[in-house]
Amino acid sequence: MIQREPRGQKKQINDIIIEGIFFDGGGKGMKKLSRDFYDRDTLEVSKDLLGKYLIHHTDGERLVAKIVEVEAYIGDIDKACHAYNNRVTNRTKVLYGSPGIAYVYLIYGMYYCFNVVTEKNGKAAAVLVRAIEPMEGIEKMVGNRYGKKLEEISKKQIINLTDGPGKLCIAMGITKDHNEMDLCGEKLYIAEAEEKIKHPIVTTTRINIDYAEEAIDFPWRYYIKDNPYVSKK
């Protein structure tokens, strides 16, 4: 039995705020991110994903949501990563594959988490999308999450719609069927709009990785400052 420090006794790392740029839709055309975008340093990809648009074509509809919170997982140095210490299993093998592929896994027996694979073949790394802001197809997302119509739910339920990794997968209709899907394809992808907007990014430690020893303190969680859809408010 390994004894671990209770969470509350870990020394607190102050949140760091940096300046980021993202592309704001505002009705303008969207451009799908190419594989080159994902074929880069994972922390850079993580920050750059903030403000981009996750798009899923499903049931004849287009669901669009802005990415507002992410976490990086980098296998070779990160005890929180499923592929730490070169662990290759049926589940983790996608992490070693091409950048720009989806990694979707079941968590706590009930929920899915959506990740994008980064870096070159052979290096296991990914970015977990933890929260998104609905932009288009909200009625469908509300139906997926609550089985109700938009006018039947409260304002609080709108904010709760996609403010966590499990919630956003339910809302967007992402399941294990999307595991290993190519995000450079036509069904599920990430895009940027034409108009650039500067925005502050908050950098913190990651959520719910208490078992990860020294990696607990890695500041690899990023979110858009003051965005109401960020998790753990």
Add this chain to the structure above:
DNA sequence: TTGGGGATGTAT
């Protein structure tokens, strides 16, 4: 408003 615990299935 906060904290504890149950749901739930699969990877290891």
Add this chain to the structure above:
DNA sequence: TACATCCCCAAC
């Protein structure tokens, strides 16, 4: 057995 979660309900 633990888990990159969510939701409900009791207790404050």
